[in-house]
Amino acid sequence: MKRLMLFVIFISITNISNAQSYVGFLTDNYSGIHGVISNPSNIVDSRLKIDINLIGASAFFGNDYIGFNLNNAFSDFNKTFDEAATFPSANNSLAWNIDVLGPAVMFNLDENNSLAFFTRGRAFFNANDIDGNILEKEGGFDENEDFLINEGVISGSFNLWAEIGVTYARVLLNREQHFLKGGISVKYLQSAGHAYIFSDGLSVNYDADSRLAETSGELIFANSSTSDEGGNFDINNGNGFAVDIGFTYEWRPDHANYAKLDANGNSIINKGKNKYKLKFGVSVTDIGQIKNSNGRESTYDLNTTQDIDNFDGTDLEEALEQNFDLISTTPSLNSIMPAALHTNMDWNINSKFYLNTNLDMPLTARNKINANRSMSQVSLTPRYESTLFSLYSPISVVQYVGLQWGAGLRFGPIYMGSGSIMSAIVGKNTKSIDLYAGLKIPFYQNKLKDKDGDSIQDKLDNCPEKPGPAENQGCPWKDSDGDGILDKDDDCPQKAGPQENNGCSWKDSDGDGIIDKDDHCPNTAGAKEHNGCPDSDSDGIVDKEDRCPNTPGPIENKGCPDRDGDTLVDIDDSCPTLAGPISNRGCPEVTVEVQKQLNAYAKTILFDTGKSTIKVESLSVMVDIIQILRKYPNANFTVEGHTDSVGSSISNQRLSEARANAVRDFLINEGIKPNRLSAQGLGEDKPIASNATRAGRKQNRRVEINLIK
Structure with a gap:
């Protein structure tokens, strides 16, 4: 009977989980290489230049079935469990884990990049959904009484492995009060052993009269032993890879207070100080799996009835092989790592006291076959932190365990603590205990000292006891000539002078x-009545206020003349000798009457028949046109040639263009600027009279000179 119960109990308690290691210590800004465990971004912008871990170990045990009094362990160890209180339920749980951080090193590549190498050994065990009543009866079942056990779904695994990892982290954003860093760890995993079990619908029905036990269901069992003589733990059982990734944001409202200056006034960041007021971290760890190269998975048919005395195997695998039919055997499944999400917030109350909140959540399914699963945990950790010494006291709520209160410290190279030691000492029914300790060699970042408070680092300050500006190498300024003006502001530091002249005596330059x-x-000689300024044109307006300093003009025109009296001074007048409106830049405007006169003249221009040659008798008309154009020197015109409809339109077009250009060329040759004139031939397209009559055709053969508006 006892062997049968042990069999049921064993297969009920093999579900792996992982509680956080080094509780409290990981919140410390001086945890160094340990920071990669929870968030790989922790190693960059660290308070440590280099951190070398020699050895460290963290162990945890927790459950919600048995509560023991830790004080009994010191007086009479046997009483610890003999007198322990039990709390059986249909869903009791227990767990343990061991996390060993071996030789590891973290160092800064520069102020924005860091690298770490580490070795680690890990083992985890957890039992979930155990029927505590079975544990109560184990060893005390009455074989003369019937009983029924129905465990439902059972899923669990055990894994032991070693890690060799490398971590890279860098600063992603450093913008005054906003600071962001990220990091990634890549880990090579080497399995030293595994075991897992799965069953859906396992039940045991015992009949006392017949002493027969009826079992039902199927059960999958696997481990890393591949032969009857082979052991379960062998470093060649499998390997794989896993990845951790994390980010940390820091809010630094007082960032300017942590910057010092060198002798040249350049900013130096004080790497030895925590600069944040609030820090937020998020990470996902253990994304990966181990490919199990050794090991077998066996599926057993539990649907049988047999005498309870048959359960005489020495372990689970032997009991299964001797009492149940083997359905199949296959290679072991891969071991899934206990992927978990970690969030963290740290409040810098002042330079020594901090308050940290942390949440750990599992990301693997509860009943996934051969999958390790972390335990949910929420922690609140107040701490005192300095370079050589830190003290912390975490308060946590751990899945299956409940409330824990711990304490820990770091003193130079030594770190030790527990996430549950205080609750274990104070409580009468302690359900969990964890411990960690280790030894490391830390190399701290230098804190920049500034005794005189002038923001210049003492070792670069020429006067470390007296405040002074960076531009004077941290020393106060002198007043060599005793005129009350510091040398740095005195243009004549060796000769006294008034402040309004920057410490120099007055000159007459x-x-x-x-x-x-x-x-x-002061740099140009002038008369006293003009306050030392010149008046070159003697118009009563000094040159610096005179728009026309070399030509006399009235004050209302700011010293400029207006010869044509059109109210537009000559320097702004395009026609300084011809009056015209300001809207036309001081030039006369072409009126409608003038335009009509131009076209009246243009229409009388005669050409040789079928040619573009201007006849001699039209020269007087051309002179009249030139005189009009000269009266309006800023007006632009287009010369248009027109024909009647006699002949082809192509020849008419060519003729009209030739005659228009002939007129334009004549005008240019007589002194009209080329940029004022354009020419175009319109052929027979724009008649002004009917081409059906001789008189109409004569009117259509014409040249027009039109104002370009």
Whole structure:
């Protein structure tokens, strides 16, 4: 009977889980290489230049079935379990894990990049959904009483493995009060053993009268032993890879207070100080799996009835082989790592006291075959932190375990603590205990000292006891000539002078008898009545205020003349000798009457028949046109040639263009600027009279000169 119960109990308690290691210590900004365990981004912008871990180990045990009094362990160890209180339920759980951080090193490549190498050994065991009543009866079942056990779904695994990893982290954003860093760890995994079990619908029905036990269901069992003589733990059982990735954001409202200056005034970041007021971290760890090269998975048919005395095997695998039919045997499944999400917030209350909150959540399914699963955990950790010493006291709520209160410290190279030691000492029914300890060699970042408070690092400050500006190498400024003006602001530091002249005696730079402070034009000689400024054209307006300093003009025109009296001064007038409106830049405008006169003249221009040659008798008309154009020097015109409809339109077009250009060329030759004239031939397209009559055709053969508006 006892062997049968042990069999049922064993297969009920093999579901792996992982509780956080080094509880409390990982919140420390001086945890160094240990930071990669929870968030790989922790190693960049660290308070450590280099951190070398020699050896460290963390162990955890927790359950919600048995509660023991830790004080009994020190007085009478046997009483610890003999007098322990039990809390059986249909879903009791227990777990243990061991996490060993072996030789590891973290170092900074530069202020924005860091690298770490580490070795680690890990083992985890957890039991979930155990019927605590079975544990209560184990060893005390009455074979003369019937009983029924119905366990439902059972899923669990055990894994032991070693890790060799490398971590890279860098600063992603450093913008005054906003700081972001990220990191990634890649880990090579080497399995030293595994075991897993799965069953859906396992039940045991015992009949006392017949002493027969009826079992039902199917059960999958696997381990890394591949032969009857072989052991379960062999470093060649399988390998794989896993990845951790994390990010950390820091809010630094007082970032300017943590920057010092060198002798040249360049900013130096104080790497030895925590600069954040609030820090937020998020990471996902253990994304990966181990490919099990050794090991077998066996599926057993449990649907049988047999005498309870048949269960005489020494272990689970032997009991299965001797009492149940083997359905199939296949290679072991891969071991899934306990992927977990970690979020973290750290409040820098002041430079020594901090408050940290942390949440760990599993990302693997509860009943996935051969999948390790982490335990959910919420922690609140107040701590005192300094370079050589830190003290922390985490308060946590752990899945299956409940409330825990711990304590830990770091003193130089030594770190030790527990996430549950205080609750174990104070409580009468302690359900969990964890411990960690280790030894490392830390190399701390230098804290920049500034005794005189002038923001210049002491070792670069020429006067570390007296505050002074960076531009004077941290020393106060002198006043060599005793005029009350510091040398840095004194243009003549060796000769006294008034402050309004930057510490120099007054000069008369232009030699006009007026000292520079009273001279409105200190570098140009001028009359006293003009405050030392010249008036070159003697119009009563000094040159610097005169738009036309070399030509006299009235003050209302700012010293410029207006010869044509059109209110537009000559320097702005395109026609300074011809009056015209301002809207036409001081030039006369072409009126409708003038336009009509131009076209009246143009229509009388005669050409040789069928040619573009202007006849001699039209020269007087051309002179009249030129005189009109010269009266309006800023007006532009287009010369248009027109024909009647006699002949082909192509020849008419060519003829009209030739005659228009002939007129334009004549005008240009007589002094009209080329840019004022354009020419185009319109052929027979724009008649002004009917081409059906001789008189109409004569009117259509014409040249027009039109204003371009």
